[in-house]
Amino acid sequence: ARSYYQELRRESGEDEPTRRRAAQATFRVGNIEHALGNQDTAEAAYAAAEREFAALARDFPTNRDYRRRQAGALDNLGRMLELRGKPAEAADKFRSALQLQEQLAKENPADPVARRDVAHTHAIQAWHFQQVGDSKAAEREHRTALKLREELAAEFPKSPDALLDVAHTRSDLGQLLVQSGRLKEADKMLGAARDVLLELLKPDPTVREYR
DSSP states (O other), X not given: OHHHHHHHHTOOOOSHHHHHXXXXXXXXXXXXXXXXXXXXXXXXXXXXXXXXXXXXXXXXXXXXXXXXXXXXXXXXXXXXXXXXXXXXXXXXXXXXXXXXXXXXXXXXXXXXXXXXXXXXXXXXXXXXXXXXXXXXXXXXXXXXHHHHHHHHHHHOTTOHHXXXXXXXXXXXXXXXXXXXXXXXXXHHHHHHHHHHHHHHHTTOTTOGGGO
């Protein structure tokens, strides 16, 4: 798979479809390298993908998907930088991703995907702050992500993805509260996460992702 996407990256051409395919291939190379444990090459691929999607967004501004993909590349690049011991650089990428995502959500507030992306980056920033030992900032980001995800779940109560996002965020926040010694709050939050997962199990108890 890696060789296939590397070959796509080498496509030449300045037309929009060719550039889009090349940028998508670059991003997928980053995913593959990350899965293989090659953090340095994954970082380079995500950085290249971010530049390519940024150029597409500049040249074709009516296509909002390019900015969304640029933000996704920034999120993944930030995670690689965090894992490679560069927290300040990672934080900068997360902030840049969030700015793009919030602008997209503002432009189209009825788009649940745009709003979910905003919540996702708040959750990533919570992870970042936990890595650097700032539990107060981590809690703030977890609660912001949770609020956004609960709003989406309330609007789309039959969406397993929306409900699963809520469960994951409650669980992550609950674990942070345990680490902070706030056991009563943690028990309540973890119980709320469990309740969502149990509700998700009802339609199809064989779905392993909900366990």
